[in-house]
Protein backbone atom coordinates (compact mmCIF):
# COMPACT_ATOMS: atom_id res chain seq x y z
CA UNK A 454 0.00 0.00 0.00
CA UNK A 455 1.16 3.55 -0.71
CA UNK A 456 2.61 5.38 2.28
CA UNK A 457 0.31 8.37 1.75
CA UNK A 458 -2.86 6.44 2.67
CA UNK A 459 -1.51 4.83 5.85
CA UNK A 460 -1.86 6.21 9.37
CA UNK A 461 1.20 7.31 11.40
CA UNK A 462 0.85 4.24 13.70
CA UNK A 463 1.17 1.96 10.65
CA UNK A 464 3.89 4.03 8.99
CA UNK A 465 5.96 3.81 12.18
CA UNK A 466 6.27 0.07 11.45
CA UNK A 467 6.10 -0.12 7.66
CA UNK A 468 7.14 3.24 6.16
CA UNK A 469 10.07 3.16 3.74
CA UNK A 470 10.92 -0.54 4.14
CA UNK A 471 9.21 -3.88 3.61
CA UNK A 472 12.15 -6.29 3.71
CA UNK A 473 15.81 -6.27 2.78
CA UNK A 474 16.00 -7.13 -0.94
CA UNK A 475 19.31 -9.03 -0.52
CA UNK A 476 18.40 -11.23 2.45
CA UNK A 477 14.66 -10.92 3.05
CA UNK A 478 15.38 -9.56 6.56
CA UNK A 479 12.25 -7.91 7.94
CA UNK A 480 14.03 -5.75 10.53
CA UNK A 481 15.99 -2.94 8.88
CA UNK A 482 19.64 -4.11 8.71
CA UNK A 483 22.41 -1.93 10.14
CA UNK A 484 24.51 -1.02 7.11
CA UNK A 485 27.65 -0.27 9.08
CA UNK A 486 29.72 0.77 6.07
CA UNK A 487 31.49 3.97 5.09
CA UNK A 488 31.43 3.50 1.33
CA UNK A 489 29.67 1.72 -1.52
CA UNK A 490 31.01 -0.10 -4.61
CA UNK A 491 30.05 1.68 -7.85
CA UNK A 492 28.77 -0.56 -10.66
CA UNK A 493 31.00 1.17 -13.24
CA UNK A 494 32.40 4.60 -14.03
CA UNK A 495 29.14 5.81 -15.58
CA UNK A 496 27.22 4.84 -12.45
CA UNK A 497 29.77 6.68 -10.30
CA UNK A 498 29.63 9.78 -12.51
CA UNK A 499 25.80 9.79 -12.45
CA UNK A 500 25.73 9.59 -8.66
CA UNK A 501 28.14 12.49 -8.26
CA UNK A 502 26.21 14.55 -10.84
CA UNK A 503 22.91 13.76 -9.02
CA UNK A 504 21.52 12.31 -12.27
CA UNK A 505 20.79 9.26 -10.17
CA UNK A 506 20.27 9.23 -6.37
CA UNK A 507 22.31 6.59 -4.58
CA UNK A 508 24.87 5.76 -1.96
CA UNK A 509 28.32 7.27 -2.27
CA UNK A 510 29.63 7.71 1.28
CA UNK A 511 27.88 7.39 4.68
CA UNK A 512 28.62 11.01 5.63
CA UNK A 513 26.05 11.93 2.93
CA UNK A 514 23.67 8.98 2.98
CA UNK A 515 23.31 5.44 4.32
CA UNK A 516 20.64 2.75 3.69
CA UNK A 517 19.75 2.29 7.39
CA UNK A 518 19.45 6.03 7.95
CA UNK A 519 17.55 6.28 4.66
CA UNK A 520 14.72 4.09 6.02
CA UNK A 521 14.48 6.22 9.16
CA UNK A 522 14.40 9.37 7.01
CA UNK A 523 11.67 7.99 4.74
CA UNK A 524 9.66 6.64 7.68
CA UNK A 525 9.67 9.85 9.71
CA UNK A 526 9.02 12.00 6.62
CA UNK A 527 5.99 9.81 5.80
CA UNK A 528 4.70 10.04 9.38
CA UNK A 529 4.96 13.85 9.26
CA UNK A 530 3.34 14.09 5.82
CA UNK A 531 6.57 15.58 4.44
CA UNK A 532 8.52 15.10 1.20
CA UNK A 533 11.97 14.04 2.48
CA UNK A 534 13.94 13.48 5.67
CA UNK A 535 17.56 14.11 6.58
CA UNK A 536 19.16 12.37 9.55
CA UNK A 537 21.80 14.30 11.52
CA UNK A 538 24.19 13.56 14.36
CA UNK A 539 22.08 15.41 16.98
CA UNK A 540 19.16 17.74 17.42
CA UNK A 541 21.67 20.59 17.67
CA UNK A 542 23.13 19.78 14.26
CA UNK A 543 19.62 19.53 12.78
CA UNK A 544 18.87 23.10 13.94
CA UNK A 545 22.28 24.31 12.73
CA UNK A 546 21.79 22.82 9.25
CA UNK A 547 18.23 24.21 9.01
CA UNK A 548 19.49 27.76 9.53
CA UNK A 549 22.70 27.43 7.48
CA UNK A 550 20.64 26.04 4.60
CA UNK A 551 18.91 29.42 4.19
CA UNK A 552 21.08 32.06 5.91
CA UNK A 553 24.49 33.43 4.99
CA UNK A 554 26.59 36.11 6.69
CA UNK A 555 24.59 39.36 6.71
CA UNK A 556 21.22 37.56 6.75
CA UNK A 557 18.89 37.23 9.71
CA UNK A 558 16.08 35.00 10.92
CA UNK A 559 13.34 35.50 13.50
CA UNK A 560 13.02 33.03 16.37
CA UNK A 561 10.68 32.61 19.28
CA UNK A 562 12.38 33.43 22.60
CA UNK A 563 10.89 30.23 24.07
CA UNK A 564 13.66 27.79 23.15
CA UNK A 565 15.71 24.92 24.51
CA UNK A 566 18.83 26.53 26.08
CA UNK A 567 21.22 24.80 23.68
CA UNK A 568 19.35 26.19 20.69
CA UNK A 569 19.24 29.63 22.30
CA UNK A 570 23.03 29.56 22.70
CA UNK A 571 23.52 28.40 19.11
CA UNK A 572 21.35 31.25 17.82
CA UNK A 573 22.47 34.00 20.22
CA UNK A 574 26.20 33.29 20.18
CA UNK A 575 27.58 30.83 17.64
CA UNK A 576 25.51 31.89 14.62
CA UNK A 577 25.82 35.57 15.58
CA UNK A 578 29.60 35.22 15.57
CA UNK A 579 29.27 33.87 12.00
CA UNK A 580 27.39 37.01 10.91
CA UNK A 581 23.91 35.44 11.01
CA UNK A 582 21.64 37.48 13.24
CA UNK A 583 18.85 35.85 15.24
CA UNK A 584 16.04 38.26 16.10
CA UNK A 585 14.30 36.87 19.19
CA UNK A 586 10.63 37.72 19.59
CA UNK A 587 7.94 36.94 22.16
CA UNK A 588 5.49 34.48 20.54
CA UNK A 589 2.61 35.64 22.76
CA UNK A 590 1.80 38.04 19.89
CA UNK A 591 2.37 36.30 16.52
CA UNK A 592 2.61 39.72 14.83
CA UNK A 593 6.01 40.15 16.53
CA UNK A 594 7.39 37.88 13.80
CA UNK A 595 6.21 40.28 11.08
CA UNK A 596 7.57 43.29 12.97
CA UNK A 597 11.05 41.77 13.18
CA UNK A 598 11.21 40.90 9.45
CA UNK A 599 13.19 42.86 6.86
CA UNK A 600 14.57 42.23 3.37
CA UNK A 601 17.41 40.04 4.71
CA UNK A 602 15.14 37.77 6.80
CA UNK A 603 15.28 34.16 5.61
CA UNK A 604 13.02 32.15 7.93
CA UNK A 605 11.04 31.92 11.19
CA UNK A 606 11.95 29.35 13.87
CA UNK A 607 10.07 28.05 16.93
CA UNK A 608 9.47 25.04 19.18
CA UNK A 609 6.01 23.46 19.40
CA UNK A 610 6.05 22.87 23.16
CA UNK A 611 8.95 24.76 24.73
CA UNK A 612 9.83 24.23 28.37
CA UNK A 613 9.84 25.60 31.05
CA UNK A 614 6.77 27.74 30.23
CA UNK A 615 5.11 25.04 28.08
CA UNK A 616 3.09 27.58 26.09
CA UNK A 617 2.17 25.90 22.79
CA UNK A 618 3.46 27.91 19.82
CA UNK A 619 0.89 29.55 17.49
CA UNK A 620 2.01 27.53 14.46
CA UNK A 621 -0.76 28.42 11.98
CA UNK A 622 -0.75 32.12 12.86
CA UNK A 623 3.01 32.52 12.41
CA UNK A 624 3.22 30.18 9.39
CA UNK A 625 0.55 32.31 7.66
CA UNK A 626 2.38 35.55 8.44
CA UNK A 627 5.53 33.93 7.06
CA UNK A 628 3.89 32.73 3.87
CA UNK A 629 2.52 36.23 3.30
CA UNK A 630 6.11 37.53 3.49
CA UNK A 631 7.58 34.62 1.45
CA UNK A 632 9.17 33.12 4.57
CA UNK A 633 9.07 29.50 5.81
CA UNK A 634 8.40 28.51 9.40
CA UNK A 635 10.77 25.85 10.79
CA UNK A 636 9.34 24.03 13.81
CA UNK A 637 11.31 22.02 16.38
CA UNK A 638 8.70 19.39 17.28
CA UNK A 639 10.96 17.41 19.65
CA UNK A 640 8.55 17.57 22.61
CA UNK A 641 5.39 16.71 20.67
CA UNK A 642 5.92 13.96 18.07
CA UNK A 643 2.72 12.24 16.89
CA UNK A 644 0.50 14.58 18.97
CA UNK A 645 1.43 17.57 16.78
CA UNK A 646 1.90 17.54 13.01
CA UNK A 647 3.31 21.02 12.27
CA UNK A 648 3.25 20.62 8.46
CA UNK A 649 -0.55 20.32 8.60
CA UNK A 650 -0.64 23.71 10.32
CA UNK A 651 1.44 25.48 7.68
CA UNK A 652 5.05 24.87 8.79
CA UNK A 653 7.49 24.31 5.91
CA UNK A 654 10.16 22.32 7.75
CA UNK A 655 10.00 20.19 10.91
CA UNK A 656 13.03 19.16 12.92
CA UNK A 657 13.60 16.81 15.84
CA UNK A 658 16.10 15.87 18.43
CA UNK A 659 15.50 12.12 17.89
CA UNK A 660 17.45 11.72 21.14
CA UNK A 661 14.17 12.27 23.02
CA UNK A 662 10.79 10.59 22.38
CA UNK A 663 11.65 9.14 18.97
CA UNK A 664 14.56 7.12 20.36
CA UNK A 665 12.54 6.93 23.54
CA UNK A 666 14.96 4.86 25.58
CA UNK A 667 17.73 7.32 26.35
CA UNK A 668 20.39 5.44 24.39
CA UNK A 669 21.38 7.52 21.35
CA UNK A 670 21.93 11.11 20.23
CA UNK A 671 20.49 12.10 16.85
CA UNK A 672 18.45 14.58 14.87
CA UNK A 673 16.13 14.74 11.89
CA UNK A 674 15.04 17.41 9.43
CA UNK A 675 11.80 16.86 7.48
CA UNK A 676 11.34 18.95 4.35
CA UNK A 677 7.58 19.52 4.09
CA UNK A 678 7.75 19.87 0.30
CA UNK A 679 5.02 22.50 0.67
CA UNK A 680 7.00 25.72 0.25
CA UNK A 681 7.70 27.25 -3.16
CA UNK A 682 11.35 28.26 -2.76
CA UNK A 683 11.56 29.21 -6.43
CA UNK A 684 8.55 31.54 -6.46
CA UNK A 685 10.02 33.30 -3.40
CA UNK A 686 13.43 33.34 -5.07
CA UNK A 687 14.48 36.80 -3.86
CA UNK A 688 14.52 35.44 -0.29
CA UNK A 689 16.62 32.34 -0.88
CA UNK A 690 19.87 32.82 -2.79
CA UNK A 691 21.24 29.56 -1.36
CA UNK A 692 18.53 27.61 -3.20
CA UNK A 693 18.05 29.79 -6.30
CA UNK A 694 21.51 30.99 -7.29
CA UNK A 695 24.24 28.81 -8.85
CA UNK A 696 26.07 26.91 -6.10
CA UNK A 697 29.83 27.25 -6.67
CA UNK A 698 30.42 24.21 -4.47
CA UNK A 699 28.40 21.96 -6.80
CA UNK A 700 29.29 22.80 -10.43
CA UNK A 701 26.97 25.84 -10.32
CA UNK A 702 23.86 23.76 -9.53
CA UNK A 703 20.70 25.79 -8.85
CA UNK A 704 18.97 23.61 -6.27
CA UNK A 705 15.36 24.53 -7.06
CA UNK A 706 16.11 23.58 -10.72
CA UNK A 707 18.31 20.56 -10.09
CA UNK A 708 15.75 18.75 -7.92
CA UNK A 709 12.80 19.12 -10.30
CA UNK A 710 12.95 15.47 -11.48
CA UNK A 711 13.17 14.31 -7.84
CA UNK A 712 10.22 16.22 -6.33
CA UNK A 713 9.81 19.27 -4.06
CA UNK A 714 12.87 18.52 -1.96
CA UNK A 715 15.26 21.41 -2.68
CA UNK A 716 15.68 22.18 1.04
CA UNK A 717 16.51 18.58 1.99
CA UNK A 718 18.79 17.94 -0.99
CA UNK A 719 20.88 21.06 -0.52
CA UNK A 720 21.25 20.37 3.20
CA UNK A 721 22.39 16.84 2.41
CA UNK A 722 24.75 17.26 -0.51
CA UNK A 723 26.40 20.50 0.56
CA UNK A 724 26.00 20.95 4.35
CA UNK A 725 26.25 17.33 5.49
CA UNK A 726 29.07 16.91 2.99
CA UNK A 727 30.94 19.94 4.37
CA UNK A 728 30.03 19.98 8.06
CA UNK A 729 29.94 16.21 8.46
CA UNK A 730 27.28 16.03 11.20
CA UNK A 731 25.94 12.69 9.94
CA UNK A 732 23.85 10.23 11.96
CA UNK A 733 25.60 6.93 12.63
CA UNK A 734 23.88 3.89 11.04
CA UNK A 735 23.79 2.20 14.45
CA UNK A 736 21.93 5.14 15.96
CA UNK A 737 19.56 5.17 12.97
CA UNK A 738 18.79 1.52 13.80
CA UNK A 739 18.14 2.45 17.44
CA UNK A 740 15.77 5.24 16.35
CA UNK A 741 13.93 2.81 14.06
CA UNK A 742 13.32 0.57 17.08
CA UNK A 743 12.05 3.58 19.02
CA UNK A 744 9.85 4.78 16.18
CA UNK A 745 7.97 1.47 16.04
CA UNK A 746 6.39 2.09 19.45
CA UNK A 747 6.39 5.90 19.41
CA UNK A 748 2.62 6.34 18.87
CA UNK A 749 1.89 3.80 21.65
CA UNK A 750 4.38 5.39 24.01
CA UNK A 751 3.11 8.92 23.35
CA UNK A 752 -0.39 7.83 24.36
CA UNK A 753 0.95 6.36 27.62
CA UNK A 754 3.22 9.39 28.26
CA UNK A 755 0.28 11.78 27.80
CA UNK A 756 -2.14 9.77 29.96
CA UNK A 757 0.38 9.48 32.79
CA UNK A 758 1.23 13.19 32.55
CA UNK A 759 -2.43 14.17 32.84
CA UNK A 760 -2.74 12.02 36.00
CA UNK A 761 0.43 13.51 37.52
CA UNK A 762 -0.67 17.08 36.72
CA UNK A 763 -4.04 16.52 38.42
CA UNK A 764 -2.31 15.04 41.48
CA UNK A 765 0.18 17.91 41.80
CA UNK A 766 -2.51 20.55 41.30
CA UNK A 767 -4.28 19.26 44.41
CA UNK A 768 -1.18 18.97 46.64
CA UNK A 769 -0.81 21.51 49.50
CA UNK A 770 2.96 21.99 49.03
CA UNK A 771 2.57 22.86 45.33
CA UNK A 772 1.92 26.49 44.44
CA UNK A 773 1.42 26.17 40.69
CA UNK A 774 1.47 23.44 38.04
CA UNK A 775 2.65 24.37 34.55
CA UNK A 776 1.03 21.97 32.06
CA UNK A 777 -0.82 22.79 28.81
CA UNK A 778 -3.84 20.76 29.92
CA UNK A 779 -4.25 22.96 33.01
CA UNK A 780 -3.95 26.30 31.23
CA UNK A 781 -6.86 28.59 30.44
CA UNK A 782 -7.43 31.42 27.95
CA UNK A 783 -5.41 31.85 24.77
CA UNK A 784 -2.68 29.39 25.81
CA UNK A 785 -5.28 26.66 26.31
CA UNK A 786 -6.83 27.50 22.94
CA UNK A 787 -3.43 27.05 21.32
CA UNK A 788 -2.84 23.77 23.14
CA UNK A 789 -6.21 22.47 21.94
CA UNK A 790 -5.66 23.74 18.39
CA UNK A 791 -2.23 22.17 17.91
CA UNK A 792 -2.04 19.12 20.19
CA UNK A 793 -4.13 16.06 19.42
CA UNK A 794 -4.26 13.02 21.68
CA UNK A 795 -2.83 14.59 24.83
CA UNK A 796 -0.98 17.60 26.19
CA UNK A 797 2.47 16.08 26.06
CA UNK A 798 4.44 14.68 28.97
CA UNK A 799 6.49 17.65 30.13
CA UNK A 800 5.40 19.68 33.08
CA UNK A 801 6.70 22.03 35.71
CA UNK A 802 5.55 22.78 39.21
CA UNK A 803 6.52 25.28 41.85
CA UNK A 804 7.17 24.24 45.41
CA UNK A 805 5.83 26.89 47.77
CA UNK A 806 8.95 26.62 49.96
CA UNK A 807 11.35 27.57 47.15
CA UNK A 808 14.98 26.63 46.53
CA UNK A 809 15.66 24.38 49.56
CA UNK A 810 12.37 22.51 49.09
CA UNK A 811 13.31 21.95 45.42
CA UNK A 812 16.62 20.36 46.46
CA UNK A 813 14.99 18.20 49.17
CA UNK A 814 12.30 17.03 46.73
CA UNK A 815 14.85 15.94 44.10
CA UNK A 816 17.06 14.17 46.67
CA UNK A 817 14.06 12.21 48.01
CA UNK A 818 12.94 10.79 44.63
CA UNK A 819 13.33 7.02 44.33
CA UNK A 820 11.79 6.16 40.94
CA UNK A 821 12.24 9.39 38.97
CA UNK A 822 15.78 9.84 37.65
CA UNK A 823 17.57 13.11 38.36
CA UNK A 824 18.92 13.89 34.89
CA UNK A 825 19.18 16.76 32.39
CA UNK A 826 17.09 15.09 29.71
CA UNK A 827 13.51 14.76 28.52
CA UNK A 828 11.54 12.25 26.49
CA UNK A 829 12.83 9.00 27.99
CA UNK A 830 10.48 6.04 28.63
CA UNK A 831 11.52 6.49 32.29
CA UNK A 832 10.28 9.41 34.36
CA UNK A 833 12.83 12.18 34.85
CA UNK A 834 13.08 15.19 37.14
CA UNK A 835 15.37 18.18 37.51
CA UNK A 836 15.54 21.34 39.63
CA UNK A 837 16.56 23.94 37.00
CA UNK A 838 17.52 26.70 39.47
CA UNK A 839 20.42 24.60 40.77
CA UNK A 840 21.33 22.92 37.43
CA UNK A 841 20.36 23.87 33.86
CA UNK A 842 19.62 27.52 34.71
CA UNK A 843 22.19 28.03 37.49
CA UNK A 844 24.55 30.10 35.30
CA UNK A 845 21.89 32.76 34.73
CA UNK A 846 21.47 35.74 37.07
CA UNK A 847 18.43 35.46 39.35
CA UNK A 848 16.50 37.99 37.23
CA UNK A 849 17.41 36.27 33.93
CA UNK A 850 16.43 32.91 35.37
CA UNK A 851 13.07 34.15 36.60
CA UNK A 852 12.41 35.79 33.21
CA UNK A 853 12.74 32.36 31.57
CA UNK A 854 9.99 31.07 33.90
CA UNK A 855 12.28 29.22 36.33
CA UNK A 856 11.47 30.28 39.89
CA UNK A 857 13.47 29.05 42.92
CA UNK A 858 11.08 26.19 43.64
CA UNK A 859 10.44 25.20 40.01
CA UNK A 860 10.81 21.47 39.28
CA UNK A 861 10.65 20.07 35.74
CA UNK A 862 9.24 16.62 35.15
CA UNK A 863 9.35 14.47 32.03
CA UNK A 864 6.73 11.82 32.67
CA UNK A 865 7.52 8.29 31.53
CA UNK A 866 5.44 5.21 30.84
CA UNK A 867 5.65 3.47 34.23
CA UNK A 868 2.38 2.57 36.01
CA UNK A 869 0.82 5.91 37.06
CA UNK A 870 0.16 4.72 40.64
CA UNK A 871 3.89 4.12 41.14
CA UNK A 872 4.71 7.58 39.82
CA UNK A 873 2.16 9.23 42.12
CA UNK A 874 3.49 7.26 45.11
CA UNK A 875 7.08 8.39 44.40
CA UNK A 876 6.01 12.02 43.99
CA UNK A 877 3.91 11.86 47.18
CA UNK A 878 6.78 10.58 49.32
CA UNK A 879 9.23 13.11 47.81
CA UNK A 880 6.77 15.94 48.45
CA UNK A 881 6.48 14.77 52.07
CA UNK A 882 10.27 15.14 52.36
CA UNK A 883 10.37 18.53 50.56
Ligand code: PLP
Pocket residue numbers: 539540541542565567568608637639640657658659660670671672827
Ligand atom coordinates in the same frame (compact mmCIF):
# COMPACT_ATOMS: atom_id res chain seq x y z
N1 PLP B 1 15.52 20.72 20.70
C1 PLP B 1 14.93 20.48 21.89
C2 PLP B 1 13.51 20.93 22.11
C3 PLP B 1 15.63 19.84 22.91
O1 PLP B 1 15.04 19.61 24.09
C4 PLP B 1 16.98 19.43 22.67
C5 PLP B 1 17.78 18.76 23.73
O2 PLP B 1 17.41 18.72 24.88
C6 PLP B 1 17.54 19.71 21.42
C7 PLP B 1 16.80 20.33 20.46
C8 PLP B 1 18.96 19.32 21.12
O3 PLP B 1 19.00 17.96 20.83
P1 PLP B 1 20.31 17.04 21.02
O4 PLP B 1 20.58 16.94 22.48
O5 PLP B 1 19.89 15.76 20.36
O6 PLP B 1 21.42 17.73 20.28
